[in-house]
């Protein structure tokens with residue numbers, strides 16, 4: 389049986405055409421028509437100037453650099469996030485200070501943030517910047533966060549790597565900080581195979597990011613450099629993929645939201661499995677469908693992960709809180725128990741926009757099978773699957789399945 393991935397790329401109809409145009413015109417490097425068009429199309433969508441970069445991580449690195457973060461500085465960062473949110477702090481010789489999540493959104497807790505800033509202000513050790521993450525595609529509680537940071541004049545970098553297409557109070561997530569970042573990595577809601585987008589309300593900041601991302605070469609013909617630059621530009625080939633993907637972003641959001649709704653309905657009657665809450669202030673893109681497992685479920689989160697793995701289904705724990713990582717064990721932090729709980733009990737189920745209804749059913753059946761076993765018995769981890777696998781009919785519309793069928797027939 390085909391293994392079900394957590395979050396797979398899902399191409400539309402135009403990506404190959406745009407890539408083909410790059411080949412036909414020989415624009416195969418980090419300048420070209422696809423890049424210019426991608427940036428225009430992105431700007432048309434979110435209403436802010438952007439620069440296309442080689443990854444979300446590169447965009448965070450450049451963004452923090454442009455916010456003036458340097459050696460010895462401190463940067464606040466939610467502890468519940470992917471490690472790429474925080475690593476660029478270390479690239480710059482600065483130190484992260486981790487802040488806990490609030491249960492209602494799993495994102496940066498605005499009350500704790502304000503307390504932390506007040507406490508730091510008393511000690512005259514305010515951070516140079518605050519990173520806010522829109523986790524699993526859901527916007528953080530931006531208004532009180534903006535208010536808290538505004539009070540102390542601390543700039544925000546919004547890491548919306550996972551949240552392209554999500555909204556906060558009707559506006560696009562990713563556009564609330566002084567710098568915003570999206571990722572176009574292969575596992576995100578849309579992909580360039582690899583890539584990132586940096587946005588800002590300040591055109592000048594975006595232009596400085598562009599300059600630094602292409603080795604910071606001073607104007608003129610000679611190779612004169614006055615600032616340290618980076619090689620962080622996106623390729624015109626990959627911009628072609630991104631352009632095609634941007635055309636289907638709304639559809640991808642709808643498809644992922646449908647999957648989340650289906651899981652939610654399918655587990656409604658089960659004890660001990662609750663969906664990640666959707667906060668009232670916006671619409672999540674449901675990049676990943678996440679759930680919290682409690683003891684009433686019948687097996688632990690880790691047992692459920694193992695059970696799904698045995699059933700050929702890729703699921704993952706929620707991000708492990710960064711203050712629990714060996715890399716960041718010595719970092720300072722405010723709170724942490726909310727993030728620790730989500731790290732220990734959170735599970736992300738397959739959420740690809742091209743996950744077929746049959747494969748969604750396979751996931752649902754496998755989760756329900758794990759739930760109904762008594763917690764004491766562990767033998768369900770290694771069952772003889774053949775006899776009890778749900779019946780799956782091959783979807784004739786799926787090219788992979790069609791290929792397999794043809795291979796068998798031929």
Ligand SMILES: *Cc1c(COP(=O)(O)O)cnc(C)c1O
Nearest residue numbers: 443444445470472473549571573
């Ligand atoms: C994926 C991700 C990144 C990094 O983006 P890349 O394009 O993979 O470098 C940063 N932050 C978060 C929260 C992410 O999920």
